[in-house]
Amino acid sequence: MHIYADADALPGPIKEILCRAAVRLGLRLTLVANKTLQIPPSPLIATIRVGQGFDVVDAAIVKLVSPGDLVITADIPLAALVIEKDAHALNPRGELYTKDNIQGRLAMRNLLYELRSGGVTTGGPPPFHNRDKEAFANQLDIFLTRHANQ
Template structure:
């Protein structure tokens, strides 16, 4: 698949297969408001609003195919929206910023701990221990994501290098 091209230096890449619809809606509005390219990547056909700032890429079905596409395309200064910890770790190494759909920032300083926790929970699940899943997506999660995205965009569009001050 060819890379998405855009004259704007900032792109938002969305791991869209598991991204809540309400988060996508927030991203669609932000794309038009801030004239920033938002690209949803999934292994299924996605509906997007008619906007020059929103696009979707359908990748073939397969384990982590969408993640691999995002990892290959994301660049320094981009923002990746994902709850996938290994993908977050990979794009952080490339200089991209990462938010999960609940508005939590992943950083180089915190991703190691997140990877270890993910691996431990995976090991527990594989040994038959019920670990439960994430809580239902709430209004507070929606608000946290919207606020974190707004802070990122204000900072990034003002030209500050880290793009996410105040999100520690």
């Protein structure tokens, strides 16, 4: 299994958790972003810097991901594409996207997008809190316990 992270907007604590987990479990981690990232020295951890532009990071991740891989992203359309490739998607707040829930999440995201396009203020995501970091760490641990050796 390879872990990919949509790292442009990835909270620092989540990046740290991912790096520690990769080293601890001997898993490959690739952080994909359109900016330079600082990572700890490890042969298991890499970065890919892509150009600027709409969905450039997403396209790179979709091209790289294989069945069984894990992608960390808050981008619901990217999560849907990853799931179509029989990979897994986990958001930085600890929600695992699945074949059972991704279509509903995508429909809600599209509805909110349409409302915002029509001038309705829908707000953004809530601030990232410690409880989000803990939820992510717990869900990542559960996921890796079940899937790391596959």
